[in-house]
Amino acid sequence: MGFGQNLQCIRTRNGLTQEQLAEELNVTRQSVSKWESGASFPEMETLLKICERYKVNLDELMRGSLKEHNEEEAESFIRHIKVFSIQMALSVSAIIMALAVISLFDGIARDNLMGAFFLAVVAASVITMIVSGMEHDRFVKKHPKMQPVFSDKEIERADHIFSWAIAGGVGLILIGLIISSCLDDTYDSLIFTNVPGTAFLAAVSLAVGIFILFGIRRGMYHVEEYNKENVHLTVSSKTNKKVGAACGVIMLIATCVFLIWGFWGMPGGMYTGNWRDYAGHWGISWIVFPVGGILCGIASIIIKAFGDKEKD
Secondary structure (H helix, E strand, O other): OOHHHHHHHHHHHOOOOHHHHHHHHOOOHHHHHHHHHOOOOOOHHHHHHHHHHHOOOHHHHHHOOHHHHHHHHHHHHHHHHHHHHHHHHHHHHHHHHHHHHHHHOOOOOOHHHHHHHHHHHHHHHHHHHHHHHHHHHHHHHHOOOOOOOOOHHHHHHHHHHHHHHHHHHHHHHHHHHHHHHHOOHHHOOOOOOOHHHHHHHHHHHHHHHHHHHHHHHHHHHOHHHHHHHHHHHHHOHHHHHHHHHHHHHHHHHHHHHHHHHHHOOOOOOOOOOOHHHOOOOHHHHOOHHHHHHHHHHHHHHHHHHHHHHHHO
């Protein structure tokens, strides 16, 4: 590929018309048209401006093939989003499913064992989310803007699947509610306890996983939304660091409250010193995590609102 074809690839990738590209480079539309047709070449100063503005190498711009580079970038983008969506969906679903397991074995297994099991699942899930989030941030910084990957027909089909996935997730939650309401206390008295609550939490776990999986993958098809979000993230990186720090503090406090509340166990709120008499409050202390998540969301909205005002 020559310079003209590479310039056309750059313009297409960034969603620009010849007029818009000419305006960004301070030239006429006729000049851009001649460059793309191979009738003429820009001056060195303009070439360097193109390389700097659109993050391409001069040698690649003049003699390489940006089309092949874009195809490799698109494959990398699809692969990354698929892995990222699976990791995030499984991590969040695992935490909710762990609550379902604790609910199922309530009164059968020791509370301290159930608490340790829940902490292990939360730790593994949080570590996975942190690593996945850091890898996603690195990918976004390296590829803040992507060209359209799929055809209109593929996007339409993906939107259709997404609609059914969301409807299916909602249906799972409703089925969980129906099952939990139909099961009576006789099921609790056989072997396990709180079977209705376990069924509902399991349904919610699957539904949330579906929401996250297909919600993230939707951005793989709607590249314009990915570009818009990541350009904003690049501009407001300081605000995002504040959000991350605030959420980190909130969840650290939530974990401390969870541990203290869980290990504080005798009826009446006093610990006698006898470990065998020690009951704990693991059955209810888990609620601090969803509360912490809500507080993180509130903090994120407030910090970003003030951050946008400062930026303006």
